[in-house]
Amino acid sequence: MNINTLVIKEIKRRKLNFFLGLLSVVFAVTTVTGALTMLQVHDLKTNEIITEKEAETRERMTLLEDDYRKIMKKLGFNLLILPKDQNISDLFANDFASKLMPESYVDSLAASHSMLIRHLLPSLQQKIEWPEKRRTVLLIGIRGEVPFLYKDPKEPMMISVQKGTMIMGFELHDKLGLEQGDEVKLLGRKFKVEECNEPRGNKDDITIWINLQEAQELLNKQGKINAILALKCFCSGGNQAQVREEVQSVLPGTQVIEKGSKVLIRAEARARAAKEAQDAIEAEKIHRKKLRNELEKFAAILVPLVLLSSALWIAFLFIGNVSERKSEIGILRAVGVKEKSIMRLFLLKALLIGISGAVIGYFLGLGIGCAWGGLFTFSLFNLYFFLLVLLCAPLLSLLAAYIPAVMAARQDPAEVLREE
Amino acid sequence: MLHIENISKKYTTENKIIHALDNISLTVEKGEFLAIHGPSGCGKTTLLLTTGGLLHPDEGRILINSENIYDLSAEKRAVFRARNIGFVFQQYHLIPYLTVLENVQVPALAQKNNVPENKIYELIESLGLKERLQHTPAELSTGEKQRTALARALLYNPKILLADEITGNLDQGNTDIVMNCLSGFTERGGTILLVTHDKNANGLAHRTIYIEKQ
Secondary structure, X not given: OOHHHHHHHHHHHOHHHHHHHHHHHHHHHHHHHHHHHHHHHXXXXXXXXXXXXXXXXXXHHHHHHHHHHHHHHHHOEEEEEEEOOXXXXXXXXXXXXXXXXXXXXXXXXXXXXXXXXXXXXXXXXXXXXXXXXXXXXXXEEEOOOEOOOOOOOOOXXXXXXXXXXXXXXXXXXXXXXXXXXXXXXXXXXXXXXEEEOOOOOOHHHHEEEEEHHHHHXXXXXXXXXXXXXXXXXXXXXOOHHHHHHHHHXXXXXXXXXXXXXXXXXXXXHHHHHHHHHHHHHHXXXXXXXXXXXXXXXXXXXXXXXXXXXXXXXXXXXXXXXXXXXXXXXXXXXXXXOOHHHHHHHHHHHHHHHHHHHHHHHHHHHHHHHHHHHOOOOHXXXXXXXXXXXXXXXXXXXXXXXXXXHHHHHOOOHHHHHHHO | OEEEEEEEEEEEOOOOEEEEEEEEEEEEOOOOEEEEEOOOOOOHHHHHHHHOOOXXXXXXXXXXXXXXXXXXXXXXXXXXXXXXXXXXXXXXXXOOOOOHHHHHHHHHHHOOOOOOHHHHHHHHHHOOOHHHOOOOHHHOOHHHHHHHHHHHHHOOOOOEEEEEOOOOOOOHHHHHHHHHHHHHXXXXXXXXXXXXXXXXXXXXXXXXXXXXXX
16 A cells, blocks of 8 residues: 555546546646647748748749740830930930931841841931921831841831821821821922821820931931831840840941830839739738737737636645545544655645646647647647646646645644544 | 653633643553543543644643653654554544555555555454455445454554544444454553443453543
């Protein structure tokens, strides 16, 4: 016979008392483990969601990159070749280049072996007073597309305006009441209105397009042009600089600027999409963090409350147990069992409750946490935390049972035995 | 062997003071069987508890083999009690979830050495409990319960046996078994203080004293 046997026998006898104590520890440990597992599941889910979103974004960006590459390749991008001494600010302020360059430049470019430059459109542009109609117009002389000598001839993107004809912007023909087929005089020369453009909402609405040679004659700038538009240049990735270098190697007296193109718009859209995707990820992160903080706050309130309730519950159970075992304690003291051994009787029982409760509660809490998050993974089993629970739960149980155990040890055996 | 010197013990209740023992002195020799008689409430149980080192007297000394047991610390007194004193009470105080065998072995919780099993069985058999070894107190008759309590008190062969009304609830057959056991104990040199209302006990006791109610 020893104290351990007595403890086990007593537990077997008073199963409900042990079970209620166990329930209390299980509840406390389950709450703590469950709360922690929920937080862990939350973190894992957050990582999963963010990783998923990042992968989605990467995939989308790769697709956009691919689209971008295809678009660049398919559409090319537009370049404006200007005289080297042309001030760019003036160009944007006046809507045309004020400096001139030989028309032969376009022929030189067309005669080059450039693989990147495609459609070449030379022009002579100048804002003038249309004396016959007393209006300011932008006069553009065009020659149509200049074909490359060493490339397969294709249908030109733009044909020249026939001599003696003009194409008129919307604002002009609308305000002047002109229609296709009408005849008008421009700088003393007769032209037939070949085409009336629809409104475009830009400088084209006040533009008159005529044959380049006639424009040179009217403006007294024979053999001169002030811009070559190179449309749909081949481009993939970041080789715009290479295109510029190629142009300038053929025409050193020029400068090349990029004109707004679909490619740029697409590139901007791509950047915007990337930013939006990143913003969405950040928003998700913030949302998840907020949710975690709320969970943490909830756990921070709940856990101490549960631990305190559990400790009180165990203490009351043990006080009841001590009271129920008064006679037993009395006789044990009478036969010479020391106070320490009486305390051991109760503390050993509390220890068993604590250890059993820790094991059951941990796995129950883990299961509940996993079920809550819908995530069952072995990685949620935390050995360090399990050992901590295995240490703390019995400690909690021992602390709660300590005062009742002291009460039992200090109980006056004579009082009990005399009462009988 | 046992000297009770001028012991007094009083209990204080809400509105009065009860003098349970008032200046009692008594000497009991080794191997003596002392029967103590007296009306209910005269302090017989208090005398036993005080003698057994469980209830500190307000005044006086209890000397067992010349040692004042109340000079010992509570821990040492518990050890002393385990080695020298056996208790038997009218209400048995058996532990309800232990079998007869285990209840008899309860004093082992306070001892360093275990009594050999054959000695335990011998003791149990001498008290007619052989067939009840694995029974719990709830399954025993009154006499069997008291005999179990007696076996428990005698397991470590104490020097003094303090018995309080142990035949009060027993029939004649059980009383005879118990009294024979007590006789055997004194024959082996044990000292008995038996508180009883049973006049028949006087026949076996070496001496009988009467305590008057205060």
